[in-house]
Amino acid sequence: MDILEKALKNGREIQKHRHTIHRNPEIGFYLPETCDYVMKCLEEMGIEHKLCKGKIDEEIRAKFSKAGFPDMEYYTGVVATIGKGKPCIMLRAEMDALPVDEPRGVVNFSSKNPGKMHACGHDAHTAMLISAAKLLKNIETELNGTVKLLFQPGEECGCGADMMIRHGVLEEPHVDAAFSLHVVPNQRGGLITYTPGTMTAAMETFEVNILGKGGHSSLPHLCIDPLVICNQLYTTLNLLATREIDPRETVALTVGKISGGSAANIIPDSAKLSVGCRTFKKEVTEHMQRRIPEVIEHTVKMWKGKYETTHFFTPLTYANPKLCGELIPYMKEVVGEENVEICPSVSGSDDFGYISQQVPGMLVWFGTGDETQPALHNPNMQIDEKWLPYGTAILVNVATRWLAQSTKNGRLNREYI
Ligand SMILES: [Zn+2]
Numbered sequence: 001m002d003i004l005e006k007a008l009k010n011g012r013e014i015q016k017h018r019h020t021i022h023r024n025p026e027i028g029f030y031l032p033e034t035c036d037y038v039m040k041c042l043e044e045m046g047i048e049h050k051l052c053k054g055k056i057d058e059e060i061r062a063k064f065s066k067a068g069f070p071d072m073e074y075y076t077g078v079v080a081t082i083g084k085g086k087p088c089i090m091l092r093a094e095m096d097a098l099p100v101d102e103p104r105g106v107v108n109f110s111s112k113n114p115g116k117m118h119a120c121g122h123d124a125h126t127a128m129l130i131s132a133a134k135l136l137k138n139i140e141t142e143l144n145g146t147v148k149l150l151f152q153p154g155e156e157c158g159c160g161a162d163m164m165i166r167h168g169v170l171e172e173p174h175v176d177a178a179f180s181l182h183v184v185p186n187q188r189g190g191l192i193t194y195t196p197g198t199m200t201a202a203m204e205t206f207e208v209n210i211l212g213k214g215g216h217s218s219l220p221h222l223c224i225d226p227l228v229i230c231n232q233l234y235t236t237l238n239l240l241a242t243r244e245i246d247p248r249e250t251v252a253l254t255v256g257k258i259s260g261g262s263a264a265n266i267i268p269d270s271a272k273l274s275v276g277c278r279t280f281k282k283e284v285t286e287h288m289q290r291r292i293p294e295v296i297e298h299t300v301k302m303w304k305g306k307y308e309t310t311h312f313f314t315p316l317t318y319a320n321p322k323l324c325g326e327l328i329p330y331m332k333e334v335v336g337e338e339n340v341e342i343c344p345s346v347s348g349s350d351d352f353g354y355i356s357q358q359v360p361g362m363l364v365w366f367g368t369g370d371e372t373q374p375a376l377h378n379p380n381m382q383i384d385e386k387w388l389p390y391g392t393a394i395l396v397n398v399a400t401r402w403l404a405q406s407t408k409n410g411r412l413n414r415e416y417i
């Protein structure tokens with residue numbers, strides 16, 4: 001029986017996993033119940049696994065709780081291995097949900113946790129990987145190396161993968177290649193799209209709290225007006241890319257939020273400004289990363305204000321072109337030649353970027369609906385579950401075939417740049 005047939009036989013079970021996870025969404029870095037569920041499934045299958053739990057750095061903890069996430073002392077993920085020896089391919093699934101309220105009555109397995117919902121399809125990713133684990137375990141003795149499974153937290157925070165890397169998931173055994181798929185509800189079911197090279201943008205956010213000196217609007221000379229600072233920052237930040245970046249490059253910079261003040265006759269004490277910047281090339285990212293804080297510093301100081309900045313960053317995802325060339329045929333074996341296409345880079349971001357900066361990686365978009373469906377992050381988004389076994393089969397086929405074709409005398413016979 002081929003891999004797709006086996007995966008299709010497990011269709012009900014994949015659905016069951018997804019529904020359980022969907023009913024019990026958790027957000028952020030700390031996902032105790034979801035991790036327990038994943039570990040219980042792995043335990044039952046006799047798969048070696050461990051909980052990746054650690055304390056969150058105090059600065060990061062404060063930053064995310066200020067950004068509206070629950071206060072999280074710990075992060076939790078799960079890593080498992082099937083097979084043994086070199087080489088090692090890692091399959092990654094995210095487990096975290098979004099702070100979104102799920103509308104009632106859309107599905108009969110809706111979220112039991114108000115204000116939390118799996119609106120990015122990570123429930124499906126986790127379910128497909130659990131099911132892939134089962135199929136891989138059944139053929140463990142035939143594997144030409146190790147398949148490492150990473151169930152990670154905090155993708156929606158933009159840096160959960162980074163925490164897992166710092167925890168050591170790319171070592172022992174060392175990961176030689178990494179693969180992940182992301183469902184897309186408004187892409188034709190079964191269609192896989194990917195971009196060799198830069199696949200998703202790097203995303204930078206600076207939240208700036210500007211501290212001035214409030215007072216009566218008739219006495220501006222005795223005040224430091226934070227709204228003037230906001231205004232000038234808004235203009236200067238928007239000019240930055242147009243004057244300092246090669247026009248052939250792309251920078252999507254948006255000051256998406258400015259707030260402060262209460263009445264025409266009051267100069268407020270403070271104001272807030274949030275700027276987001278998406279870029280597609282390392283040098284451009286680094287330029288903006290250096291210049292945005294400089295512009296903030298100089299503009300605020302020019303008007304005698306003070307400020308605090310909170311910075312969030314997700315690097316671009318780089319789909320290694322050589323790895324893409326190797327893995328694509330294994331996906332075509334599952335979904336057919338006509339269902340794999342190259343697409344342009346997207347301006348969204350994914351923290352798989354952190355993994356792809358460390359080891360050769362590939363992320364693909366996996367269609368599970370059609371163009372009329374609401375997009376990811378929409379509370380009405382839905383997944384046509386008939387495609388989930390295909391996702392499972394893709395994960396299994398990519399891992400087993402890549403291992404078989406990359407091994408010579410128990411060593412990796414491929415090189416990546
Ligand atoms: Zn998302």
Ligand SMILES: [Zn+2]
Binds near residue numbers: 094
């Ligand atoms: Zn996602």
